[in-house]
């Protein structure tokens with residue numbers, strides 16, 4: 001049995017809440033650009049792709065209450081990893097997908113991971129997708145993550161995307177695209193924190209094509225030091241539908257944040273809203289916590305913790 | 310015991326300094342229940358902020374149990390046992406009621422302990438403990454959560470700024486009961502800024518603050534009739550005019 005190092009275990013814990021490799025259910029751990037362990041379950045098949053790096057994940061019709069974990073860990077400096085993961089989720093499934101990528105770079109070369117995830121979600125499904133990105137290591141090499149997530153959501157299905165980048169990633173460009181069929185519902189919660197000289201930008205395109213499709217995009221970010229963030233959440237209403245985009249950023253130090261939500265309607269019964277706000281932590285909030293006995297630094301920490309939860 | 314000696318406070322206005330507190334002398338012994346009342350804009354909240362350290366007095370000294378705390382920060386005063394429930398508490402995106410209560414208590418509260426404080430302010434704890442302290446709360450709910458945080462924090466001088474504001478009749482009696490029980494069971498000084506007769510009647514002592522000064526001070530039986538006389542006086546004046 002192949003063993004994980006302590007660093008690899010720590011990264012795995014950070015991005016997928018896994019203290020050790022699971023012993024049951026469906027999972028696939030990708031380590032330094034190669035499959036490390038893979039396991040299919042009765043209802044979920046994981047098959048390596050033949051023509052390019054990556055896997056196909058087949059979730060059988062009516063699968064309920066199962067979790068698939070497909071974390072990626074990179075701890076080799078200079079690694080440039082590109083992977084295609086396709087999820088084929090049949091009708092009537094209720095599943096949770098735990099993805100995530102941790103880069104630990106102690107060397108001087110850039111380490112890079114591009115995960116391209118495509119979801120084909122059938123009818124009447126409930127899908128939760130959790131993705132955490134995290135970087136660590138004290139090398140001078142960059143930790144770079146450019147993920148793409150593409151979803152085709154079938155009739156009456158509900159999808160919840162929970163994507164967070166909790167620190168240590170030097171440069172990220174994320175792209176998320178979703179197309180929704182009749183009665184489909186999408187919720188995106190995106191959380192991002194940057195510090196130092198980091199840059200992050202996130203583009204989201206949602207197409208509300210089906211009648212009575214709905215989406216809610218919530219983006220919360222904290223930009224510290226001299227970091228830079230750009231958000232482009234775009235929602236297009238092509239039918240009777242409802243969409244809501246909410247971007248909220250806390251800016252600190254010398255950071256720069258741009259938030260450019262766009263809503264466009266091509267149907268008279270499309271109802272779309274966007275809200276965007278950027279500001280520093282409200283002085284009143286810090287003051288309130290200080291009157292409860294926290295010092296200014298602790299108060300700030302608490303406020304950010306809550307904001308990004 | 311809290312002592313204010315010759316406290317003055319002025320803020321910068323458009324035309325130079327505006328005097329908001331003028332030569333306030335005040336002693337609040339341990340275990341006393343004091344209500345501060347007076348007209349809007351009289352300086353009550355400013356006085357509370359000066360005690361908490363949110364505003365620095367331009368003149369005068371503040372002593373807590375004999376120690377000069379005038380130059381201490383808000384955090385230091387909070388740790389020494391001064392607590393202040395804001396008149397208009399802020400909201401926090403993403404912070405849960407249970408988090409705020411734990412911050413106030415200075416330790417991670419168990420579910421039951423957190424709920425206990427909410428019950429004391431008349432909130433159905435099950436429904437609120439996991440809610441965010443954000444714009445989804447109504448004004449009265451937010452206000453009661455603010456009071457609950459002060460109960461969770463405790464302290465030896467507890468100041469509540471218009472705790473009754475926006476609170477319904479049912480929760481109100483629950484709240485006055487809570488104040489009475491703190492008064493009975495602890496040695497803390499309770500200072501409540503209020504315009505409410507039912508709260509004023511609970512006090513050991515009433516302090517009238519008007520135009521930045523303490524204009525009246527004394528036991529309820531003595532001061533309350535004067536307040537009533539004053540307000541009706543103002544009315545008849547209006548009628549005559």
Ligand SMILES: Nc1ncnc2c1ncn2[C@@H]1O[C@H](COP(=O)(O)OP(=O)(O)OP(=O)(O)O)[C@@H](O)[C@H]1O
Nearest residue numbers: 320321322327329348349350351352353354355356
């Ligand atoms: N920072 C400030 N700058 C200028 N004026 C101020 C400042 N803070 C308070 N004031 C003024 O000082 C006066 C006293 O305000 P304060 O909030 O203490 O009144 P209050 O007695 O609590 O009134 P209320 O009953 O309405 O709550 C008001 O006229 C207010 O406008």
Ligand SMILES: [Mg+2]
Nearest residue numbers: 353354355396
């Ligand atoms: Mg006031």
